[in-house]
Amino acid sequence: MAEQQMSGVLHCEPCEECVREEWQFIRDGELRWEGYDHCPRYEIYACDRGRGVPPPWIRERILVREGSVHLCVGGPDGVPIALLRRVYGLSIAEVVAARAEGYRATPVEARYLTEPAP
Structure with a gap:
């Protein structure tokens, strides 16, 4: 489950000047994410x-924005089921579906799930 921290809230409705960016990265062996909102019209940052x-x-x-990576789940060449459950908090039914159909991950999540830990 994601641990979240909010350091600001926009009070305006998004307009054509609003800038919104989100990204993921891996830091110190952990999957992390950040989001940034800025409205220059009202000088609001979040x-x-x-x-x-x-x-x-x-x-x-x-x-x-970045597309998805199809991951095989389980088996000798797939992402370990226990890792997938730990990272995404999937139910047994969701794991069964992922085992049958694969799993759609972001590029950063795919790297996190498939590269050996340092």
Whole structure:
């Protein structure tokens, strides 16, 4: 589950001048994410960050921008089921579906799940 920290909140409705950025990265062997919102019209800044998988609305925007990586789950060449459950908090039914169909991860999540730990 994602650990989240919010350091500001926008009070305006998003306009054409608003800038919104989200990204993921790996730091010290942990999956992390950050979000940044800025409205130059009202001089508003908001930052959001956390550990683990980002909230669904942020993760979806990352997937739209960067695309997804299809991961095989289980077996000798797949992502270990226990790791997938730990990172995403999947239910048994979700694991069964991922085992059958694979799992859609962001590029950073795919690297985190498939590269050996340092």
